[in-house]
Structures are given as C-alpha cells and as structure tokens.
Amino acid sequence: MNAQNLQKNLTLTAVGLLILGLGVAGGVWWTKRSSSMASAVTESAKSERKVLYWYDPMKPDAKFDKPGPSPFMDMQLVARYADEGAADTGALTISTRASQSLGMRLATVTQQDMSSTVEVAGTLQLSERDVSIVQARTSGFVERVYARAPGDVIAAGSPLADVLNPEWAGAQQEFLAVKGMGDAALTQAARQRLTLLGMPPTLIQRVNDSNRTMAVTTITAPTSGVLSELMVRQGMSLSPGMTLARITGLGTVWLELALPQAQASNLAIGQVVEARLTAAPEVVLKGRVTSVLVETNPDTRTLRVRVELPNPGQRLRAGMLATATLHGPSESVLLVPSDAVIRTGKRALVYLAEDGGQFKPVDVQIGAERDGQLVIHQGLSAGQKVVASGQFLLDSEASMRGIVTQPSPPTESMAAPVAPMEKGAVFETSGVIEELDASNIKLRHQAVPALKWPAMTMGFKRAKDLQSSGFKVGDTVQFQFKASGDEYEVVTLKGAKP
Known part of the structure; x- marks a missing residue:
C-alpha cells in the first residue's frame, strides 16, 4: 500500500514538472514574438516618416533635395522629417507643462513715450571765459x-x-x-x-x-x-x-559733466539743464550746455560737457558737487524687459511667443536702457509676447535643433555692405586636393573673404572641361568657382606653389 502511494506521488510530481516546463517555454515564445512585433512596428514607423529635405547642421538654413556630402563641411547631410516641422518654421514647440517646469515668464512689448533725459554727476568750476x-x-x-x-x-x-x-x-x-x-x-x-x-x-x-x-x-x-x-x-x-x-569773475560758473558716450546721442548746444547741489539738494539751478569738448577722457571714455550756471550772490563755489539732469526731446519707443534680450556681443535676440506653444528666435536692434527696460529699434512690434525668463534654455535647444533666427530687415543707414551672390558670380581662392573623381573634387581651401567663408574642407562639382585636368590628390591649386543651384562648381583650376 505504501509503495502504491509513493508511485502515485512520483507520477503527480512528474506531471507537475511537465506542465511547469510547458508554461515557461510558452512564456519565452510569447516574449520573443511581442519583441519582434514591436521592432517591426518601429521599423515600419521609421520607414513611413516623410523626409522634408536634407541639411547641414553647421549651416541649417541651406536645404537640399537629396542626401549626400555637405558642400560646406566635410560631413554628410542630415534628414529633416515632417514630424520635426518646428525647425522648418524656425520655431520651437514647447508644451504648457514643460514651459511651467522651465519657469518661463512672458512679457508684453509695450510702446511708450520716453524722453531722452540723462542724469549725470558733475563738479563746479570757475568760468575761464571771465x-x-x-x-x-x-x-x-x-x-x-x-x-x-x-x-x-x-x-x-x-x-x-x-x-x-x-x-x-x-x-x-x-x-x-x-x-x-x-x-x-x-x-x-x-x-x-x-x-x-x-x-x-x-x-x-x-x-x-x-x-x-x-x-x-x-x-x-x-x-x-x-x-x-x-x-x-x-x-x-x-x-x-x-x-x-x-582775476576770475564770479558772475557765472561752469558745471563740468562727465557724460558716458553711449548717452550722448541727443546732446546739443543750448540744451536745458537742471542742476542740484549736493550741499543744497532742494535748490534747483537752471542753465544751458555751452560746449562739448572735442576729446573724450581716455581713462573713462566719457565726454566732457560744460554747462553755464548763473551765480547770483556768489553762493556757488568751485569744487562743489552737483547732479545735473539733461532734458531732451521725447519719442515713442518700444520697450521690453532687459532680461528678455540675449546679447552675444555681435547681435541681440529675443524669443517671441506665438500661438500653439511655439517660440521663435528673432534678431532685434536695441537702444538705451532705463529702469530695467530696453529700447527696441527694430525687430518687434507692440503687443507681442517675448520670453523674459528661461530664454537661455530655449536658445540651447534651438541651437541643437539647427533653428536659426529670423533677422529683422536692416534700415538703409545701418545696412552693412554684403557681397552680392549674383548668378554667375565667380570667386577665387587656393587649396589642396583631398579627393578627386570624374565629376567631383574635394578641396581643403583657404578663406573666401567675399563670401565671408573661413578656411575649411568642402566638395565641389567640376566643370565639364575640367573633368580630365590631370591633377591628383595632394596637389596645391589655385581655383575659381561659382554657384550652380544648391552646389558650387569649380570653373578654373591651375597649379600653385604649396
């Protein structure tokens, strides 16, 4: 009886182990099948992504219809897909939740009448005219x-x-x-x-x-x-x-001011000045600008401005300190918070907030700063929203995505002369041949000042009459090239001393 029970228990144990093994094998098979299906879905999604164009990340504003080597740098072009359309519109799309987590704060571009009033310290001196x-x-x-x-x-x-x-x-x-x-x-x-x-x-x-x-x-x-x-x-x-x-007369005295050159744009002879002495701030003295010296202070880079003040009763003494207020004409200007402007030394830009959570970088021309507000001469209009906090994070993201700023059109007086890229215009420089085939040539060339190009390595097409020129890799050449559609074509090629 005991032997029969033992055999029965062994049989049940074997059956249990068999069922457990079948379950484990089924689980492994199902996991592999799910993974294969997910990979297939992913590959299918990738293959179905629509390519808008190809571009060079170092020059994202140039677009190409097909992949291949970049004509600007020694690298391959990168695809821009339709679901990355923000870069095509020159804007970043940020969700409301993400903007809140970044601590973004928006400010409105306002238009106000602002007078060109400047306050500056000065010192009283005896008048050398009397x-x-x-x-x-x-x-x-x-x-x-x-x-x-x-x-x-x-x-x-x-x-x-x-x-x-x-x-x-x-x-x-x-x-x-x-x-x-x-x-x-x-x-x-x-x-x-x-x-x-x-x-x-x-x-x-x-x-x-x-x-x-x-x-x-x-x-x-x-x-x-x-x-x-x-x-x-x-x-x-x-x-x-x-x-x-x-003997120096005391009927009038000079108030000599050290005016920063950045604040001297509206300075004029005869301009009304109000002065308050440090010793008697409640007394307002009125005078006029009589002269602006032709030389700036070499140490402080300030202009020396002389204001003539009447001295009734001879109460004004040489050496007294005073604060002068120069009143100029008022004008209507656009103002944004100073923190909203990113200044790199070569340009200034802001991030414009648009509908749908989009943020677009815009070049602006800035003016004077007063009370935390910065004057905008060009690039914005009243009522627009700009990012006043968190814009540096946006700028970093835009740089990684290859989003370029939307430049404001320059005024006639500030437009810089730029070499025209006319059809058929020919440019010349020298370089060393890196690669060469029947119809293309890659050159490590010197800078091209006319196009503001630095020295770099890039590929060119070869004109038909240059496709059997006899040059080889490593030769130093002097060459001329021109624009041909989205590419550049070498039109002349001759040997040069290394």
Whole structure:
C-alpha cells in the first residue's frame, strides 16, 4: 500500500514538472514574438516618416533635395522629417507643462513715450571765459602792496599796489611845461604822448587839473571776482608787460559733466539743464550746455560737457558737487524687459511667443536702457509676447535643433555692405586636393573673404572641361568657382606653389 502511494506521488510530481516546463517555454515564445512585433512596428514607423529635405547642421538654413556630402563641411547631410516641422518654421514647440517646469515668464512689448533725459554727476568750476589780467604798462618800482592774497574776492577798482614810474613822471613834466607855453597844438600833442605811454585817462586828467606830476600811481582791479593769482611784491622792479595779477569773475560758473558716450546721442548746444547741489539738494539751478569738448577722457571714455550756471550772490563755489539732469526731446519707443534680450556681443535676440506653444528666435536692434527696460529699434512690434525668463534654455535647444533666427530687415543707414551672390558670380581662392573623381573634387581651401567663408574642407562639382585636368590628390591649386543651384562648381583650376 505504501509503495502504491509513493508511485502515485512520483507520477503527480512528474506531471507537475511537465506542465511547469510547458508554461515557461510558452512564456519565452510569447516574449520573443511581442519583441519582434514591436521592432517591426518601429521599423515600419521609421520607414513611413516623410523626409522634408536634407541639411547641414553647421549651416541649417541651406536645404537640399537629396542626401549626400555637405558642400560646406566635410560631413554628410542630415534628414529633416515632417514630424520635426518646428525647425522648418524656425520655431520651437514647447508644451504648457514643460514651459511651467522651465519657469518661463512672458512679457508684453509695450510702446511708450520716453524722453531722452540723462542724469549725470558733475563738479563746479570757475568760468575761464571771465578772466582779467593785470599787467605793468611801463617800467617802475613797487612802493607798496595792499593787503591782498590769492583766493580773496575783490570788487572792481580795488587797489592792488602803488608803483613808482620814473618814465611817466618825466613825460608829465614835459606836458606841464608845454601847457604853460599856451600853444594848444603842442599841448594836445604832449597829452597824446601821455596816452601812448599807457597812462590811464583818469591819471592824465588829474595831472592836468592839479598842474603837478604824479610819479606814484595805484594799480587797481579792472573787474570784480576772485584773485586767482597775485605776482607783485613790495620792492620788486617792473618791466612793461609783466603780469601782476589774475582775476576770475564770479558772475557765472561752469558745471563740468562727465557724460558716458553711449548717452550722448541727443546732446546739443543750448540744451536745458537742471542742476542740484549736493550741499543744497532742494535748490534747483537752471542753465544751458555751452560746449562739448572735442576729446573724450581716455581713462573713462566719457565726454566732457560744460554747462553755464548763473551765480547770483556768489553762493556757488568751485569744487562743489552737483547732479545735473539733461532734458531732451521725447519719442515713442518700444520697450521690453532687459532680461528678455540675449546679447552675444555681435547681435541681440529675443524669443517671441506665438500661438500653439511655439517660440521663435528673432534678431532685434536695441537702444538705451532705463529702469530695467530696453529700447527696441527694430525687430518687434507692440503687443507681442517675448520670453523674459528661461530664454537661455530655449536658445540651447534651438541651437541643437539647427533653428536659426529670423533677422529683422536692416534700415538703409545701418545696412552693412554684403557681397552680392549674383548668378554667375565667380570667386577665387587656393587649396589642396583631398579627393578627386570624374565629376567631383574635394578641396581643403583657404578663406573666401567675399563670401565671408573661413578656411575649411568642402566638395565641389567640376566643370565639364575640367573633368580630365590631370591633377591628383595632394596637389596645391589655385581655383575659381561659382554657384550652380544648391552646389558650387569649380570653373578654373591651375597649379600653385604649396
């Protein structure tokens, strides 16, 4: 009985193992079948993708109808499929969820009236246009110097020094002697001689009225102002033309500004300026731009601008600091946030947000920046939406997909001269033959400045009369080529020194 139970158990175990083995084998077969079906579906989907055109990733704006080597670089052309149409339209398509995860923020292009108002710091200086020089008119000796010192503010007619003039004393004696003779003509001639010697009319009249000589004369200040220099001392001898003092007027002062050259576009002579002193910010001084110096500061690259300010009561002092506001005409401009513009040094671009979650790169011409806003001269219009945050991630994705910017048309004044790519235009350079067959030639050539090409390796077609030219790989040649449809054709080929 026990033997029968044991045999029965062994039979059941064998049957179970057989069923388990069949199940495992079936699972393996089903897995392989599913994988084969998925691969077939994938290959079918790939084979059904529609090719729009072929392109060179290094020059994505050039399109070709068939695959093959790139005429620009030493590489094969890449296919652009219909389901990648975003690059064909020059735009990226980003879902709403993806844009939120990237932290994108949009801003509206606004149009506002903005005046060309510039605020800049400056320093007060004495006006060099209101300067008087006191000089000795004849030889003499300084008898006395009045209590004056450089920096003193003096009034017009203030005495500076008493000078003994022997030459004047002799001429005065002759004048009085001739006057005593009663000859009117001789008297007038002697009086004229006193004038020619440089005597002031007031001194001549005093000699005439008193009938006595005045050898000592007092030199006075011709105008009021600050005594900038005083070079006369008691006991010194004088010669004609010697400078004794320098007086600078205080009726007006200069406010000299250091204006950044980027803000000088609307600067004009006569422009109204409002100034506030650091010492008295509540007082507004009004003046006008009188001159813009012809040289910029070589260290700061700023323009030196002079503003003339009235100085009633002589309260303005040289060396005071002030803040000046230059008011210019207002104009209607387009504004975007400064963060929305990507500046590379050679160009500026923004990403324009369009319907359907598309973002298109657009070249723009930028202007002045103020309060976090940047003026756009060309490339956008009011009401459009631009990406103000996250645009650098978009720019990286666009570069990988070969999406190029949509350039704004240049204005006539800013358009750069570009070599025309006319039909039949011929260009010339030199290079080394890399590959050669019956109808094609690959050359490692030098730069072509007329087309703004750098030195590179690229393929060319060979003109019919050059298909048996006798050259071989490794030869250095001078060649001419022209555009032929989407390709370039070598029209002349001759040997050159390596």
